[in-house]
Amino acid sequence: MMENIFGFSISPSSAINMDKVDRALFEELCRVEPDAVRCMACGSCSATCPAAAFSGMSIRKVLLCLQRGKEKEAFRMMSNCMLCGKCTMVCPRGINTRRLVLSISRIYGKEDTK
Template identity: 60%
Template sequence: MDFGFCLSPSSHVKMDSVDLTTFNRLKEINPDVNTCIACGSCTATCTAGNFTEMSFRRMLLMLQRGKEDEAKKMIQRCMLCGKCTLVCPRGINIRKILLDITR
């Protein structure tokens, strides 16, 4: 029955059953992923983020929770301009990581 409103779908993630192969592989090739402090500088400067919901910080979070498809969809917006890499206080090579997720 359509009441014209509904509950939002559950965003519950079962960490025991999610598939983290992509994230683990990513950590292996780019150990600097581990040093991310989720400060959000990358997101704040993002050229694509100015027009869309693109956010590298969130993308990493998605991968950590096994939401690989959503992360990959987000990457499609990226223009590879590299501002995120320049502002990262931890010196993480974000452009490389973005490319590696899709490889």
């Protein structure tokens, strides 16, 4: 990739090719946490999250990223999750977000996918 020519650089493409995304882990997550697909992306969790100020954490976005195979992005956001449970309190769908975060931490991030 061309980098830093006259102070400009090219952002990596953000296009997602779903054919290249390995959905195995996401499907495993959905099996363990059926709640993962019940999110209606209202953003309540994003609005209340105290970690959002530091890493842009948002369960809504994490789910979206994992679904689309952008795992690195999801892990970066999740790295500041403090498990405080505010998102669980505000979720209108009653999703148990704390367990969701813990399950993601268990299923994802094995050495080969990191």
